[in-house]
Amino acid sequence: MTWADLFNFVTGNASTIRRYSETHFILVLETVIVSLILWVPLGLLLSKSDKWAGRVMALANLIFCIPSLSLFAIFVTIPGLGLGRRSSLLALVLYAMMPLLRNVYDGVKNVDRSVIEAAKGMGMSEAGIIREIRFPLGLPVIFAGFRITVVMTTGMATIASFIGEQNLGRFITNGMVRNNTEMLVTGAVLISVIAVVLDTILGLLEKGLIPRGLRLRR
Amino acid sequence: MIELREVTKCYKGQTVPAIEKLSLCIDEGEICVLVGPSGCGKSTTLRLINRMIDLSSGTILINGEDILNKDPDQLRRGIGYVIQQIGLLPHRTIGENIAIVPRLYKWPKGKIKERVNQLLTIIGLDPDQTRNKYPSQLSGGQMQRVGVARAMAVDPPIMLMDEPFGAVDPLVRSHLQDEFLRLQEEIKKTIVFVTHDINEAIKMGDKIAIFNEGRLVQFGTPEQILTDPADDFVENFIGHDRVVRMLSLYRAEEAARKRVCVVRDNELAGLAGELREAGTGVAFIIDAGGGPLGYVTEEESTAVSGPERLKAVAAARRKAFVQANTPLPDALSILLEYDLDWLGVLQGKSLCGALSFKDIQRHVYRREGE
Incomplete structure (x- = not known):
């Protein structure tokens, strides 16, 4: 393969590349949105019950242990899910459970006890404490989990191409099967670039999100 | 309640x-x-x-x-x-x-x-x-x-x-x-x-x-x-x-009584009368420059006659002064060490109070006294 071959492949398949990138990106976006909607509130809720937190964390752990390809394969066999978007979305959301839920829980749970004690002693309600203290103070940890989730999902979405997702993962699998190096490299590099760019953007966002008082030092 | x-x-x-x-x-x-x-x-x-x-x-x-x-x-x-x-x-x-x-x-x-x-x-x-x-x-x-x-x-x-x-x-x-x-x-x-x-x-x-x-x-x-x-x-x-x-929780000025009688060393002649009028029981003597010299008690002011001898009594007590922020144990230590009855409490060079055993005692128990 030469640079010219690669260039020719990219220019010749511009519309496919755009389409695949789009579906890839949309799958990641959908997963992240659904995960945020599900796991952040659940993580906050679990901070109230150690018993349930233990149970749910164990479940998240279990799911995370299953190899992704196996999980995708299992979902394909379930009626109503089958090949395609539903199975891949569900699998990715379940994978995201571990890093996101765990970090939300750890973040809000590990806030300095004396701050909680003082707030409770001043008559702040449970909900108020979560909203005004636990969440903002846990935000750095929560956001770290969010970053991991986004990067992980971007990578794992490629595997969904095995169950019919028309995304950048396709370039890699097809490239390998057809012994097409240009195709393989295009897919691999684009996915990596997307992951790195997303992580960088989130890194910048993180700086702005962490409460000012936590960043200041005397 | x-x-x-x-x-x-x-x-x-x-x-x-x-x-x-x-x-x-x-x-x-x-x-x-x-x-x-x-x-x-x-x-x-x-x-x-x-x-x-x-x-x-x-x-x-x-x-x-x-x-x-x-x-x-x-x-x-x-x-x-x-x-x-x-x-x-x-x-x-x-x-x-x-x-x-x-x-x-x-x-x-x-x-x-x-x-x-x-x-x-x-x-x-x-x-x-x-x-x-x-x-x-x-x-x-x-x-x-x-x-x-x-x-x-x-x-x-x-x-x-x-x-x-x-x-x-x-x-x-x-x-x-x-x-x-x-x-x-x-x-x-x-x-x-x-x-x-x-x-x-x-x-x-x-x-x-x-x-x-x-x-x-x-x-x-x-x-x-x-x-x-x-x-x-x-x-x-x-x-x-x-x-x-x-x-050790207290400082000299906190225990000191604020009413003091201060007399210049060239005005010692009328000391007894002045002390009676002031009712403080003790007079602190300062020199011409305003510097602390010593003290004379009311009894001494009537018993000892003559300004010169009174001045000598006072001058023997040059050590009887502490700064306002001196910790109380240090002040007590000075009282004991030099066998004094009174300490003058100084703010810089000027006298701002007087301290006796009684004052320290009273200060320590002031809450109970209330």
Whole structure:
């Protein structure tokens, strides 16, 4: 393969590349949105019950242990899910459970006890404490989990191409099967670039999100 | 008024109750100090009052009303609460921290701002400089002050303080204690104050409740506790050198009497008459440059005749002066070492007070005298 071959492949398949990138990106976006909607509130809720937190964390752990390809394969066999978007979305959301839920829980749970004690002693309600203290103070940890989730999902979405997702993962699998190096490299590099760019953007966002008082030092 | 009746608290999974059948009455406008070794139940008692934990049996009444009849959050909002770790919200400014309870009460913005400025001024911090700072930008002592200000924000009649000055160094602590006592003179809150330090208890308390192993061993004024310990435990807990150790909390100027008679060394002729008129019992003699020379007592002023001999009596007591900020034990040491009856207390070069054994004694027991 030469640079010219690669260039020719990219220019010749511009519309496919755009389409695949789009579906890839949309799958990641959908997963992240659904995960945020599900796991952040659940993580906050679990901070109230150690018993349930233990149970749910164990479940998240279990799911995370299953190899992704196996999980995708299992979902394909379930009626109503089958090949395609539903199975891949569900699998990715379940994978995201571990890093996101765990970090939300750890973040809000590990806030300095004396701050909680003082707030409770001043008559702040449970909900108020979560909203005004636990969440903002846990935000750095929560956001770290969010970053991991986004990067992980971007990578794992490629595997969904095995169950019919028309995304950048396709370039890699097809490239390998057809012994097409240009195709393989295009897919691999684009996915990596997307992951790195997303992580960088989130890194910048993180700086702005962490409460000012936590960043200041005397 | 806070009244505890037969209060017992058993923690889950523990056979020995943390506190057992505790009855205690805390009068309005008083500082009641709960003191004892760790694990004696003093903090548990404090936390029962604002329902941070719930009691197992018994009744706690605040102004005659059972605390169990009130919503816990409502109850806590009406009671100031200060803890050793302070617990300032690190992501909120000092102003916002102080405004927490006023905000819970939904005060209008203008009123909150006014109150925050007022409180910062009361605790000796400049509102404009401090309001927008974050807790991490303050010193330990300043943070403790903010903690107290935050607890006072809505002017609650009752304040619960759990080792509020425990986390700062002894000098700052002593300063904060003095400041708080001065403040209490004005605000007259009903205060329950937990400490493990008997010196702090003696200094801060109108009443002291000594705890041991979940029981109240003795309850009374500091004088009662110091002069008549209920049992061996209390006696040991107080310590035998208690009064001497207490002295180190004070400085010469605090114990000194402010009315002094000062006479120039060239005006000694009319000394006896002047002393009789002043009624101070002692005159401090200064030289032409205003520098301190010594003192002459009223008896000496009549017994010794002639200005020159009086001056010699005074001049033999050149050591009888201390600076205003001299710790009381040092002043006492000088009194003993040079066999003096009086010390002149100096602010720079000028005399601002006089100190005798009697004054030190009175100062140490001043709370009991009240």
